[in-house]
Amino acid sequence: MNLRVLLFAGIAERAGTREWPLLDLEAPLTVGALVQRLERDHPFLRSVPYVVARNQAVVRADEVLSDGDEVALLPPLSGG
Amino acid sequence: MNLRVLLFAGIAERAGTREWPLLDLEAPLTVGALVQRLERDHPFLRSVPYVVARNQAVVRADEVLSDGDEVALLPPLSGG
Amino acid sequence: MTVAPDARKQWHHLTRAPIDVGALTAQVADVEAGAICTFLGTARRHSEGKEVNLLRYEAYPEMADRVIAEIVAAAQARFAGAKVAVMHRLGDCPLGEASVAVVVAAPHRGEAFAACREVIDTLKTKAPIWKQEEFRDGTAWVGDPGSFQPRRDA
């Protein structure tokens, strides 16, 4: 299973990139399990507040991801 | 004592003029007494709702008028 | 040549021309303001089910200009940091065009919305301005039930 993880604003800045492509993940994978994995590989995430969107909608941690999903880590919103 | 009475909107239309000059009135004259006189001379006023302004401020009936005052009859406001 | 009384004076808050909202906004815009709230009253085609061709506004201009200036000053005093601009149109106002504009710039949006709403509400109840609706069959002053005048050539 392949996923794209999109990064924005302060998270993209800390990561030094706007996207983490994740290839050959083992299914099934929940949003919560993906977050655990990302926070293990990128420890800076543990100290940044963010919510997770899946295919452009905010999701709960127990949702199961599908191949090709577009995941996004959204730091605190400040538009307007 | 001389006064100008300014008329607007539906009152001016009914009166057929925008101003009634009132000359040689006997002082002292209150706003209430002036209104009584105007309603006697122009009976249509009795069936029109209006408030009275004196020198560009709304006044009470017991205020006493002065020579040269600008009185205005204001039908229901509908600006905006 | 006869000059109408209105034409001799310069009013701050009254105009016979279309209202220039951009110019009003420029009057209040400020790099310390984070929010601008604008209200436009616009001439509607329908009034209580009847079709309107045109609105026409008349004022007691000396008093209206002064009353609006007092409303602006009161709003600026009550809402700290707010800057307020107001313009009311007089004479013919074609459908869809603005009869009144209120523009408020303020540090934050709460005050901008509240001040804008307060100014238009107060203007409507205090400023000596009158709206005449022109229908196909005649004219009437809004709020003055006996004022309907049938159209002469109808």
Next chain:
Amino acid sequence: MTVAPDARKQWHHLTRAPIDVGALTAQVADVEAGAICTFLGTARRHSEGKEVNLLRYEAYPEMADRVIAEIVAAAQARFAGAKVAVMHRLGDCPLGEASVAVVVAAPHRGEAFAACREVIDTLKTKAPIWKQEEFRDGTAWVGDPGSFQPRRDA
């Protein structure tokens, strides 16, 4: 030539150019509307006491454009007769210029004010858009305390 992702698509509610409030107003103006309420968020010189040189906005544009379209649709459903236009600026936003505009036309002013306020409040909490403040000594993302980056050449 490399084309930035944003440049390839046409967004309905996002723009990299200065916001054209007149064009948004024309989108919603209607002879059945008696009231138009407009909100502009503008770039302020001061943020919590610190002097700002420039604001910069970034979005997750596919999601932001969709979320704003949903907010517009919800407001139009909730306030009968209301027509809503929204535009958010991305990229650099110089001081005094509008970062966001919400324009609501409605039959009466109550709905126009209420819908305008609801749209901007909801946009601020739901649209994936981020504001970066540029200070003399560095930059920071609003609401993200650890994000301050000192200026490299300072």
